[in-house]
Amino acid sequence: MKKNNLKGWLYLLPALLFLISFMVYPLIDVLVYSAEEGYNSASQIFFGYGLYNYSYVLHDPYFLQALKNTFILVIITVPLSTGFALLISLALNSIQKLKDFFQTVFFLPYVTNTLAVGLVFMILFKKTPYSEGLVNLLIFWFGGQSVDFIDGPYWAKMFVLCFYTIWVVLPFKVLILTSALASVNKDYYNVAKLDATPRWRVFTRITLPMISPMIFYLVITGFIGAFKAYSDAVALFGTDLNSAGMNTIVGYVYDMLYGNSGGYPSYASAAALILFAIVLTITCINLMVSRDNVQY
Amino acid sequence: MELKKTDLEKVRKASATRTAIIRTLTYILLGTWAVMVLFPFYWMVLTSIKSYGSYNSEWIPKFYATQPTLENYYSAFTSVPLGKYILNTLIFTVVTTFLMIAVIVFAAFAFAKLEFKGRDLVFTGFLALMMIPNELVIITNFQTITNLGLRNTFTGLILPSVTSVFYIYLLKENFEQIPDSLYKAAKVDGTSDIKYLFKVMIPICRPTIVTVIILKVIECWNSYVWPRLITDNSAYFLVSNGIQEIRENGLGRENIPAMMAAVVVISVPLVILFLVFRKKIMAGVSRGGTKG
Amino acid sequence: MKVVLKDLTKIFPNMNKKIKEGVTAVDHFNFEIPDGKLVGLLGPSGCGKSTALNLICGLETPTEGRIFFGDTDVTDLPPENRGVGLVFQNYALYPHMTVRQNIMFPLENLKGDKKLSKEEMEERVQQAAKLVQIDNLMDRKPSEMSGGQQQRVAIARAVVKMPDVLLLDEPLSNLDARLRLQTREEIRRIQRETGITTVFVTHDQEEAMSISDLIVVMRSGKIHQIGKPQEVYDDPVNLFVATFLGTPAINVFEGEVKGEKLFISGAEVLDVKGARDGEVWIGIRPEGFIPEKNGPLTCHLNGVEVMGRDSSVVSTHPACSAVIRSIISTESDIDKNSETVSFSLKPFKVHLFDKETEERIRFEY
Numbered sequence: 001m002k003k004n005n006l007k008g009w010l011y012l013l014p015a016l017l018f019l020i021s022f023m024v025y026p027l028i029d030v031l032v033y034s035a036e037e038g039y040n041s042a043s044q045i046f047f048g049y050g051l052y053n054y055s056y057v058l059h060d061p062y063f064l065q066a067l068k069n070t071f072i073l074v075i076i077t078v079p080l081s082t083g084f085a086l087l088i089s090l091a092l093n094s095i096q097k098l099k100d101f102f103q104t105v106f107f108l109p110y111v112t113n114t115l116a117v118g119l120v121f122m123i124l125f126k127k128t129p130y131s132e133g134l135v136n137l138l139i140f141w142f143g144g145q146s147v148d149f150i151d152g153p154y155w156a157k158m159f160v161l162c163f164y165t166i167w168v169v170l171p172f173k174v175l176i177l178t179s180a181l182a183s184v185n186k187d188y189y190n191v192a193k194l195d196a197t198p199r200w201r202v203f204t205r206i207t208l209p210m211i212s213p214m215i216f217y218l219v220i221t222g223f224i225g226a227f228k229a230y231s232d233a234v235a236l237f238g239t240d241l242n243s244a245g246m247n248t249i250v251g252y253v254y255d256m257l258y259g260n261s262g263g264y265p266s267y268a269s270a271a272a273l274i275l276f277a278i279v280l281t282i283t284c285i286n287l288m289v290s291r292d293n294v295q296y
Numbered sequence: 297m298e299l300k301k302t303d304l305e306k307v308r309k310a311s312a313t314r315t316a317i318i319r320t321l322t323y324i325l326l327g328t329w330a331v332m333v334l335f336p337f338y339w340m341v342l343t344s345i346k347s348y349g350s351y352n353s354e355w356i357p358k359f360y361a362t363q364p365t366l367e368n369y370y371s372a373f374t375s376v377p378l379g380k381y382i383l384n385t386l387i388f389t390v391v392t393t394f395l396m397i398a399v400i401v402f403a404a405f406a407f408a409k410l411e412f413k414g415r416d417l418v419f420t421g422f423l424a425l426m427m428i429p430n431e432l433v434i435i436t437n438f439q440t441i442t443n444l445g446l447r448n449t450f451t452g453l454i455l456p457s458v459t460s461v462f463y464i465y466l467l468k469e470n471f472e473q474i475p476d477s478l479y480k481a482a483k484v485d486g487t488s489d490i491k492y493l494f495k496v497m498i499p500i501c502r503p504t505i506v507t508v509i510i511l512k513v514i515e516c517w518n519s520y521v522w523p524r525l526i527t528d529n530s531a532y533f534l535v536s537n538g539i540q541e542i543r544e545n546g547l548g549r550e551n552i553p554a555m556m557a558a559v560v561v562i563s564v565p566l567v568i569l570f571l572v573f574r575k576k577i578m579a580g581v582s583r584g585g586t587k588g
Numbered sequence: 589m590k591v592v593l594k595d596l597t598k599i600f601p602n603m604n605k606k607i608k609e610g611v612t613a614v615d616h617f618n619f620e621i622p623d624g625k626l627v628g629l630l631g632p633s634g635c636g637k638s639t640a641l642n643l644i645c646g647l648e649t650p651t652e653g654r655i656f657f658g659d660t661d662v663t664d665l666p667p668e669n670r671g672v673g674l675v676f677q678n679y680a681l682y683p684h685m686t687v688r689q690n691i692m693f694p695l696e697n698l699k700g701d702k703k704l705s706k707e708e709m710e711e712r713v714q715q716a717a718k719l720v721q722i723d724n725l726m727d728r729k730p731s732e733m734s735g736g737q738q739q740r741v742a743i744a745r746a747v748v749k750m751p752d753v754l755l756l757d758e759p760l761s762n763l764d765a766r767l768r769l770q771t772r773e774e775i776r777r778i779q780r781e782t783g784i785t786t787v788f789v790t791h792d793q794e795e796a797m798s799i800s801d802l803i804v805v806m807r808s809g810k811i812h813q814i815g816k817p818q819e820v821y822d823d824p825v826n827l828f829v830a831t832f833l834g835t836p837a838i839n840v841f842e843g844e845v846k847g848e849k850l851f852i853s854g855a856e857v858l859d860v861k862g863a864r865d866g867e868v869w870i871g872i873r874p875e876g877f878i879p880e881k882n883g884p885l886t887c888h889l890n891g892v893e894v895m896g897r898d899s900s901v902v903s904t905h906p907a908c909s910a911v912i913r914s915i916i917s918t919e920s921d922i923d924k925n926s927e928t929v930s931f932s933l934k935p936f937k938v939h940l941f942d943k944e945t946e947e948r949i950r951f952e953y
Contacts, residue, residue, distance in 0.1 A: 008412030486668025
């Protein structure tokens with residue numbers, strides 16, 4: 001028995017070492033950092049402990065901009081992407097021909113490098129001295145005014161960011177919902193057919209309740225993921241997100257840590273903890289809502 | 297009787313029309329989104345084979361290339377160290393994935409089959425760690441690696457990327473599905489734990505391990521944030537940072553075709569990997585992928 | 589090799605952590621399995637028979653007591669050093685290996701002077717496969733075989749090491765009825781051919797009765813009776829053993845002994861010389877009834893099921909809570925339309941048990 005004890009811990013040892021040094025310790029440390037006032041990463045000294053870092057971050061206009069951007073992004077992309085994914089999954093599930101082809105195509109964005117494909121989106125939407133860009137060309141065709149989506153007005157930039165975010169997160173949602181839909185027992189549909197249940201009723205009374213746990217799962221993970229948006233924005237607007245006015249909370253954390261405006265791990269820690277608090281709160285609310293609404 | 301028959305015919309026809317309309321709408325929806333998904337890929341390949349001159353002379357972009365050329369690929373590899381970036385990413389991906397598999401296999405085995413004091417407590421701790429977002433711990437990891445003088449080294453890049461609580465959990469669940477009687481049978485036959493792990497458990501759970509490997513490879517290939525923090529010497533850049541570097545300083549801001557050539561080169565390996573292991577990847581992701 | 593269990597006890601910690609007292613799965617076992625015999629450990633599920641098996645093979649360590657193989661004390665030896673072969677209920681074949689690889693696996697683990705050359709291994713594997721008659725399926729995977737075939741592979745894998753003791757845990761319960769019959773003959777044949785001391789665990793009394801040299805009847809971790817199958821059937825030591833053995837089951841009546849005579853609901857049914865007065869349980873084997881016009885035991889007739897060689901008379905009686913089944917020859921003459929049926933009893937098929945302790949009360953006949 002004693003021998004077995006030792007053996008068990010031995011097998012666990014590598015994992016424990018990695019986790020303690022790169023997850024548990026940092027977790028404690030980030031709390032300490034966030035409370036160290038006036039920390040200077042060059043001299044590694046600080047004045048004392050307190051909540052000043054939090055107050056600094058909360059009053060920093062860049063942070064407030066990032067907070068606003070992130071919230072807008074979350075509020076637009078989570079419902080839209082989930083709803084659209086549901087629509088596509090329903091469509092996928094109702095066809096036989098080309099189903100495999102469509103499934104493969106729709107999953108493609110999942111395996112691509114976000115940064116690389118973001119560049120393609122950038123050139124599609126960007127206006128340069130040499131070209132209006134493809135999207136603007138389309139807008140012309142439909143009789144609209146050209147807009148620079150990358151360096152232009154805020155709403156245009158936000159539109160591209162949301163569009164790209166949805167493009168990136170959709171594959172995962174479609175995949176999950178398609179398999180959830182496929183696993184609904186066909187007998188329910190057959191019974192409904194015999195009862196002459198109209199389509200929308202079948203959808204609202206059978207399909208939706210049956211897959212509601214998966215929808216809630218997607219909404220919860222969707223919120224968490226969207227709050228952590230960062231590399232999509234970098235891909236579209238470059239690393240200097242603050243000057244583009246398109247920074248996100250995570251981007252703010254990294255900028256505080258490193259880069260042109262970096263060297264402030266205390267502010268970064270405080271911002272990261274604020275983000276964590278927001279995500280935790282939203283997730284709890286989501287869980288409470290889902291407990292009341294998931295049908296089984 | 298006569299009347300009834302025509303009624304029946306009417307009902308049948310109406311329902312057939314409705315089905316046809318819905319079917320058409322369905323295909324239009326799916327087709328539109330498929331175009332939306334594929335178009336950026338098409339555009340990046342197309343742009344990458346347009347010459348610099350012809351690209352910039354097209355005020356209205358053309359949907360085809362008049363004089364396809366591969367010169368952009370040449371310049372992508374020569375004027376910026378794209379080959380180096382790819383090599384770095386390969387090294388990073390292979391080493392990280394290998395280390396992670398080694399670590400998680402042993403941990404999952406300990407959790408699934410060995411009985412020892414404190415096992416359940418540690419496992420609960422592991423589960424709790426699954427909820428911790430990367431953003432929270434990356435700050436200290438950045439400081440740790442910097443203080444250890446490991447910036448711009450593969451060690452610094454790889455070490456914090458090895459851990460994955462989720463994959464330990466996934467593999468443990470899979471290990472537990474192997475009936476205990478197999479373990480007992482092996483014990484009676486005098487098989488050591490380590491031999492049992494390698495000769496019985498790993499072969500049986502190979503599909504899961506392959507899935508985990510593929511997912512980790514995708515994750516490594518696309519990782520951006522950590523490499524960006526920890527490397528500022530382009531000799532250690534991975535493809536994501538490389539592409540960002542190319543965009544901001546490399547080929548000249550306006551050499552879009554060359555940039556696209558680089559994007560194609562970076563995207564192709566994963567797309568091929570995906571097309572080969574399509575079923576495995578999709579099954580693996582739906583079992584527990586996390587992105588977005 | 590004979591196997592001796594001395595005071596063997598296993599106490600598991602209680603699942604409910606608040607209760608300190610453990611669960612006794614095996615309670616002071618004492619018995620000796622003679623060399624080369626086939627022994628059936630028989631009992632209802634949860635009686636501790638599988639634990640006993642695990643103790644013998646070394647997968648569990650006893651809380652108390654010793655285990656001897658021959659004269660060697662193996663109590664503290666790990667399973668691999670005991671020289672035991674084990675066959676599981678669900679076969680426990682390695683799904684990713686072929687039949688050949690499965691059977692060879694134990695041989696590859698042998699170390700030191702026991703180590704075999706590749707040729708020796710091949711030969712042993714071939715022998716074992718021949719013994720269980722699967723030598724034509726060597727390159728199949730377990731998933732490509734029927735349950736019966738898988739069970740043979742499992743047996744081959746267990747005997748390939750030439751173990752001193754072969755242990756079988758519910759070896760037949762995952763097979764369908766026809767295969768079960770066939771496989772149990774097979775186990776009997778393999779055991780005879782190899783002469784390996786074999787212990788097998790089962791909850792099916794028919795299975796145990798049919799192939800064992802000795803059966804061990806147990807309940808709640810305690811051994812109730814050990815003996816040859818027929819002896820245990822004919823001479824059960826208590827009510828539990830009597831009811832557990834035999835199909836159809838023994839019919840249990842409430843009754844009374846008064847002045848060396850046995851009464852059921854006031855009717856005198858049998859002379860029981862030597863039995864003391866008092867209330868008793870009366871167990872009557874189905875074959876212990878003789879239909880007789882004016883027999884002393886009169887039951888309400890439900891029906892007669894003709895089963896070829898003999899018939900089964902189904903009846904009820906106020907003193908018996910269950911339906912009474914009696915097996916009689918088809919030649920006996922019973923009026924199927926009659927409301928009642930009367931029996932006289934064969935004294936050696938009637939067992940009396942104390943109402944309180946359920947222990948056997950013997951009488952002369």
